Amino acid sequence: MKVERRIISVIVQNEHSVLARITGLFAARGYNIETLTVAPIPDSNMSRLTMETRGNVRVIEQIIKQLHKLIPTYKVIEHEEMIEKEMVMMKFPINESLSNIQALCQAYNGGIANVSSQHIITMVADEPKRVKHFIEAAQRFHPVEIVRGGVVAMERE
Amino acid sequence: MEMTGAQMVIEAMKLEGVDTVFGYPGGAIMNVYDEIYKQHDFKHILTRHEQAAVHAAEGYARATGKVGVAFVTSGPGFTNAVTGLATAYMDSIPLVVISGQVPITLIGTDAFQEIDATGISRSCTKHNYLVRSAKELPLILKEAFFIASSGRPGPVHVDIPKDVTAELAWFDYPTRVDIPTYRPTTKGNVRQIKKASEAICNAKRPVFYLGGGVIHSNSADLVRKFVEITQIPAVETLMARGTLRHDNPLLLGMVGMHGTYQANMAMSETDLMIALGPRFDDRVTGKLSEFAKHAKIIHVDIDPSSIGKLVDVDYPIVGDLKEVLEVMITKVKEHIDPDRYQSWREILKRYNEIHPLKYEDSDKVLKPQWVIERVGELLGEDAVITTDVGQHQMWTAQFYPFTYPRQLITSGGLGTMGFGFPAAMGVKRSRPEKISVNFTGDGSILMNIQELVTAVESRLPVINIILNNHYLGMVRQWQTFFYDKRYAETDLSFQPDFVRLAEACGGIGYRVETKEEFDEALKDAVEKKVVAMIDVIIDREENVLPMVPSGGTLYNMMLEFKE
Numbered sequence: 001m002k003v004e005r006r007i008i009s010v011i012v013q014n015e016h017s018v019l020a021r022i023t024g025l026f027a028a029r030g031y032n033i034e035t036l037t038v039a040p041i042p043d044s045n046m047s048r049l050t051m052e053t054r055g056n057v058r059v060i061e062q063i064i065k066q067l068h069k070l071i072p073t074y075k076v077i078e079h080e081e082m083i084e085k086e087m088v089m090m091k092f093p094i095n096e097s098l099s100n101i102q103a104l105c106q107a108y109n110g111g112i113a114n115v116s117s118q119h120i121i122t123m124v125a126d127e128p129k130r131v132k133h134f135i136e137a138a139q140r141f142h143p144v145e146i147v148r149g150g151v152v153a154m155e156r157e
Numbered sequence: 158m159e160m161t162g163a164q165m166v167i168e169a170m171k172l173e174g175v176d177t178v179f180g181y182p183g184g185a186i187m188n189v190y191d192e193i194y195k196q197h198d199f200k201h202i203l204t205r206h207e208q209a210a211v212h213a214a215e216g217y218a219r220a221t222g223k224v225g226v227a228f229v230t231s232g233p234g235f236t237n238a239v240t241g242l243a244t245a246y247m248d249s250i251p252l253v254v255i256s257g258q259v260p261i262t263l264i265g266t267d268a269f270q271e272i273d274a275t276g277i278s279r280s281c282t283k284h285n286y287l288v289r290s291a292k293e294l295p296l297i298l299k300e301a302f303f304i305a306s307s308g309r310p311g312p313v314h315v316d317i318p319k320d321v322t323a324e325l326a327w328f329d330y331p332t333r334v335d336i337p338t339y340r341p342t343t344k345g346n347v348r349q350i351k352k353a354s355e356a357i358c359n360a361k362r363p364v365f366y367l368g369g370g371v372i373h374s375n376s377a378d379l380v381r382k383f384v385e386i387t388q389i390p391a392v393e394t395l396m397a398r399g400t401l402r403h404d405n406p407l408l409l410g411m412v413g414m415h416g417t418y419q420a421n422m423a424m425s426e427t428d429l430m431i432a433l434g435p436r437f438d439d440r441v442t443g444k445l446s447e448f449a450k451h452a453k454i455i456h457v458d459i460d461p462s463s464i465g466k467l468v469d470v471d472y473p474i475v476g477d478l479k480e481v482l483e484v485m486i487t488k489v490k491e492h493i494d495p496d497r498y499q500s501w502r503e504i505l506k507r508y509n510e511i512h513p514l515k516y517e518d519s520d521k522v523l524k525p526q527w528v529i530e531r532v533g534e535l536l537g538e539d540a541v542i543t544t545d546v547g548q549h550q551m552w553t554a555q556f557y558p559f560t561y562p563r564q565l566i567t568s569g570g571l572g573t574m575g576f577g578f579p580a581a582m583g584v585k586r587s588r589p590e591k592i593s594v595n596f597t598g599d600g601s602i603l604m605n606i607q608e609l610v611t612a613v614e615s616r617l618p619v620i621n622i623i624l625n626n627h628y629l630g631m632v633r634q635w636q637t638f639f640y641d642k643r644y645a646e647t648d649l650s651f652q653p654d655f656v657r658l659a660e661a662c663g664g665i666g667y668r669v670e671t672k673e674e675f676d677e678a679l680k681d682a683v684e685k686k687v688v689a690m691i692d693v694i695i696d697r698e699e700n701v702l703p704m705v706p707s708g709g710t711l712y713n714m715m716l717e718f719k720e
């Protein structure tokens with residue numbers, strides 16, 4: 001069976017150890033988590049987790065069912081038609097060209113986040129594939145640090 | 158009313174109709190035990206090990222379908238209980254297990270007898286709670302009982318810090334619960350049921366594959382009716398034994414690794430498998446790629462994650478088996494022609510004639526199968542049977558004449574040695590009118606032997622029948638078959654004197670080597686109504702057959718062992 005990449009969002013009750021339940025489930029059943037993003041949903045007692053995972057059809061189906069089976073799980077969204085974004089921050093030495101870096105960031109929906117006496121910090125939020133390309137393109141400015149966030153996703157409609 | 162957390166626990170038990178709690182005290186749960194001392198609503202049975210407390214609660218739950226309850230203290234009390242939780246989890250048994258915890262103020266400090274109990278129980282419970290304050294307690298306890306007993310049942314663990322048991326709060330026990338994130342589907346999809354019903358009427362070689370879900374959903378009566386109307390043959394998993402009477406001609410016997418030849422052949426040659434509440438365990442399916450190769454599959458289960466987990470299903474139906482069967486039976490009834498399966502039934506009958514379940518009896522040495530059949534003849538439906546794990550467990554499942562659901566109580570999914578005796582105490586407690594018989598092994602019985610004391614003290618006259626082969630027999634059998642008889646650490650020739658051991662604890666012991674001695678011992682134990690240990694010396698080398706070697710295919714059974 002073919003292994004595919006899937007983005008799944010889970011809406012859970014905000015309660016003690018709910019995150020441990022989810023990561024524990026993945027660990028116990030040998031499922032993959034590539035990225036994981038968690039934050040409370042405003043004005044509610046729920047949180048939203050967005051996870052990027054990999055598996056064949058049967059595994060993905062089990063992941064969804066098992067997530068659903070957890071008592072604090074309110075909803076599992078198996079994204080099909082979605083907008084997905086990922087964020088990355090990169091740090092460059094101050095002696096690299098600020099204007100070239102800025103131009104590159106702008107091409108990827110981002111910009112300069114901070115400039116100090118030592119470093120330039122940039123921030124880009126874009127589709128995961130484009131973020132990957134951005135990181136590749138930025139290599140020639142000799143980045144000293146890269147921090148990627150997990151994927152977040154929203155259904156188109 | 159305002160009360161302490163400890164008092165709330167007691168009140169909740171009362172309101173949930175709990176009549177028995179099995180448990181063991183300790184520092185962190187002393188406030189609760191102090192309240193137990195003051196009350197008369199339920200009986201507390203002091204087991205001599207926390208594992209036994211949970212198994213006893215399981216025995217209670219398995220025999221009745223009611224929620225079993227156990228109390229343990231923090232740290233080692235809780236860790237001792239984990240095997241019980243895992244056993245119940247694997248077999249979907251409703252339990253509420255309450256553990257003490259160090260005070261909230263000490264959590265996370267590696268305090269004396271502190272362990273991350275909910276962290277440990279997370280993967281072997283249906284759900285668990287760490288209680289943060291007494292005011293949360295009424296709702297948590299209500300939810301615990303509700304979650305344990307609804308949907309796919311399972312154990313729920315509630316960890317209560319000591320300061321919470323002392324804290325005062327308002328007690329208002331909810332009469333009902335509604336958990337927005339937990340709403341099991343009970344009503345099956347009608348269109349899907351209709352399609353499945355049509356498939357049943359159009360099949361040529363259908364077979365019922367009955368699993369533990371039949372027992373949990375109390376659907377055995379409906380299943381009996383369904384089988385009767387359709388005249389479709391049925392196999393039972395270990396967990397479903399007793400769904401059909403043993404003498405029902407449509408019952409093909411147990412399926413799987415030690416199932417009957419006809420049951421396994423039916424599963425291999427069927428064109429429509431009607432799976433009612435089983436979970437396609439590897440001990441049943443054998444090699445998956447060969448399993449039910451020619452069949453369409455109907456799978457009814459209350460747990461969606463059970464459906465399609467291992468095998469692709471053509472007619473998935475999520476719902477409570479009872480509700481689904483009620484609809485399905487009326488639909489099938491309209492169109493069914495039981496005669497169309499006549500030639501299929503005859504094929505299976507032929508299979509059984511060629512390779513029936515059998516053993517070779519002997520005059521020289523007792524055969525375990527004879528002992529089990531004999532108990533069946535003498536006690537029959539008066540006995541509720543528990544087992545430990547090993548060869549004796551499989552022989553019991555094969556040879557005891559079960560006549561009703563919940564008559565066999567055994568650790569199926571986890572296969573926990575040491576389960577049988579404490580579970581039998583729970584059975585006796587919940588069904589005092591029955592004779593509680595535990596078929597056990599010389600290995601297994603020692604894993605909770607201390608319960609002799611509990612059973613005698615609490616007047617729970619369990620009859621333990623040790624099928625004594627002086628081996629860890631099941632492991633020895635695998636060594637014989639697959640490891641050239643290298644008997645690594647399975648010889649149990651060195652043994653305690655079980656008769657004196659029983660007597661030392663206030664029970665009664667018998668050692669038997671002949672059929673006459675066995676009959677006498679059993680009769681005596683039944684009459685005396687005391688905790689008994691019948692040490693039955695059996696043929697050491699007897700094997701459980703037939704057998705599907707693990708990873709093998711169901712249609713390729715080892716029918717006998719040739720040197």
Ligand SMILES: Cc1ncc(C[n+]2csc(CCOP(=O)(O)OP(=O)(O)O)c2C)c(N)n1
Pocket residue numbers: 545546547548549550572573574575597598599600601602624626628629630631632
């Ligand atoms: C707690 C536990 N430890 C180990 C095992 C592995 N095991 C399965 S059957 C068995 C042998 C049981 O021996 P006995 O109770 O004498 O039963 P017999 O097979 O001889 O009938 C063992 C060790 C187990 N199932 N449970």
Ligand SMILES: [Mg+2]
Pocket residue numbers: 547598599600624625626627628629630
């Ligand atoms: Mg043995």
